[in-house]
Amino acid sequence: MLSERAKKIKPSPTLSIDAKAKAMKAQGIDVVNFGVGEPDFDTPEHIKEAAIKALRDGFTKYTPVGGIDELKEAIIAKFKKDNDLEYEKDEIIVSCGAKHSLYNIAQALYGSGDEVLIPSPYWVSYPDQVLLNDAVPVFVKTYVKDNFIVSPDALESRITKKTKALILNSPSNPTGLTYDKRSLEAIAEIALRHDIYVISDEIYEKLVYDGFEHISIASLNKEIKKKTIVVNGLSKSHAMTGWRIGYTAGPKDIIKAMTNIQSQSTSNPTSIAQKAAVAALTGPQDFTSMMRTEFDKRRRFLVERLNAVRGVSCIMPTGAFYAFPDISKLYGKKAGSRAINSSLDFALYLLEDAKVALVHGDAFGDDNYIRISYATSMENISKGLERIKEAISGLK
Numbered sequence: 602m603l604s605e606r607a608k609k610i611k612p613s614p615t616l617s618i619d620a621k622a623k624a625m626k627a628q629g630i631d632v633v634n635f636g637v638g639e640p641d642f643d644t645p646e647h648i649k650e651a652a653i654k655a656l657r658d659g660f661t662k663y664t665p666v667g668g669i670d671e672l673k674e675a676i677i678a679k680f681k682k683d684n685d686l687e688y689e690k691d692e693i694i695v696s697c698g699a700k701h702s703l704y705n706i707a708q709a710l711y712g713s714g715d716e717v718l719i720p721s722p723y724w725v726s727y728p729d730q731v732l733l734n735d736a737v738p739v740f741v742k743t744y745v746k747d748n749f750i751v752s753p754d755a756l757e758s759r760i761t762k763k764t765k766a767l768i769l770n771s772p773s774n775p776t777g778l779t780y781d782k783r784s785l786e787a788i789a790e791i792a793l794r795h796d797i798y799v800i801s802d803e804i805y806e807k808l809v810y811d812g813f814e815h816i817s818i819a820s821l822n823k824e825i826k827k828k829t830i831v832v833n834g835l836s837k838s839h840a841m842t843g844w845r846i847g848y849t850a851g852p853k854d855i856i857k858a859m860t861n862i863q864s865q866s867t868s869n870p871t872s873i874a875q876k877a878a879v880a881a882l883t884g885p886q887d888f889t890s891m892m893r894t895e896f897d898k899r900r901r902f903l904v905e906r907l908n909a910v911r912g913v914s915c916i917m918p919t920g921a922f923y924a925f926p927d928i929s930k931l932y933g934k935k936a937g938s939r940a941i942n943s944s945l946d947f948a949l950y951l952l953e954d955a956k957v958a959l960v961h962g963d964a965f966g967d968d969n970y971i972r973i974s975y976a977t978s979m980e981n982i983s984k985g986l987e988r989i990k991e992a993i994s995g996l997k
């Protein structure tokens with residue numbers, strides 16, 4: 602018999618759509634994959650070289666559980682330089698990807714029945730990680746008219762004695778939108794007044810557009826820094842999803858608890874990936890700028906054309922590599938005998954009929970939307986858009 606805990610959890614829907622698209626591709630079907638949640642660029646050469654050198658040098662043994670000092674120092678320097686945040690080594694832990702960082706936080710922080718505020722639409726793993734730790738996800742709906750920024754009043758109205766934390770994600774996956782300083786200040790004020798933690802997932806920090814400046818909520822003042830746990834990683838900024846390096850900065854007691862948990866589960870992140878991460882953080886950053894420039898071009902191309910499609914409306918994202926169009930005007934229409942009444946109906950119609958893979962908004966908590974990743978070539982974006990347009994014109 603499986604545990605109650607295991608029964609509460611579903612596989613990550615983004616990974617399963619991606620798997621389905623890849624399986625169709627393997628059968629020789631020409632699928633345009635807008636489902637991907639990782640950069641389509643290869644890890645830069647100098648980062649790979651650092652891992653190769655680590656291998657050749659025999660750096661292949663256990664390291665300290667929470668990461669090597671050299672990497673912690675590089676992370677501390679990054680926080681100082683990019684976020685004007687100062688941390689000590691015992692306020693930093695390196696984990697096996699930012700998803701693992703978030704999981705360790707959940708284990709360290711949540712108790713049975715604790716409530717965790719999650720603005721919706723949300724990244725798919727947040728609610729399930731809360732559930733896996735016997736806590737309760739409490740969703741706070743956000744709206745396109747507010748740029749998908751959570752309203753302070755709505756947030757506050759959901760706070761109870763059991764509220765432990767708020768999970769914030771800016772730039773956001775799936776909406777591609779970003780929190781400005783004023784919105785962060787309003788949230789920080791509420792978090793402090795109610796004494797709740799803010800878990801700030803800043804993994805897309807480097808991918809922002811139109812001159813937007815990313816600010817970490819932890820950097821607003823000394824008080825909120827003490828209540829904020831910042832999560833970041835190398836997966837998105839340096840195209841290193843397969844290397845599994847994420848990191849957390851926060852209060853010493855939480856970092857210590859996370860390190861203990863990690864010591865009894867995965868132990869250290871891969872030794873050679875840690876050396877690669879040092880190279881990523883301390884080496885030239887021109888790769889990240891190049892990637893941002895490229896994503897920016899695709900973003901404008903994709904969103905302008907999406908808005909020209911009948912029944913589709915899409916806000917211009919300011920970060921990450923996702924567009925999040927509203928397709929609810931198409932609901933109630935039919936393609937032959939196939940009725941489109943939900944984001945999943947639409948996603949399956951596109952995958953099976955038009956050979957375009959994307960993720961239904963329902964997976965992120967809002968059934969009126971779909972998520973399109975533009976971490977794919979301009980050529981694929983063009984081709985995918987044509988197919989989407991064609992498929993929608995087939996709806997009656």
Ligand SMILES: *Cc1c(COP(=O)(O)O)cnc(C)c1O
Nearest residue numbers: 698699700724774804834836847
């Ligand atoms: C990709 C992603 C992560 C996790 O990335 P890792 O590969 O585990 O470092 C965390 N949060 C969001 C919002 C993401 O999109």
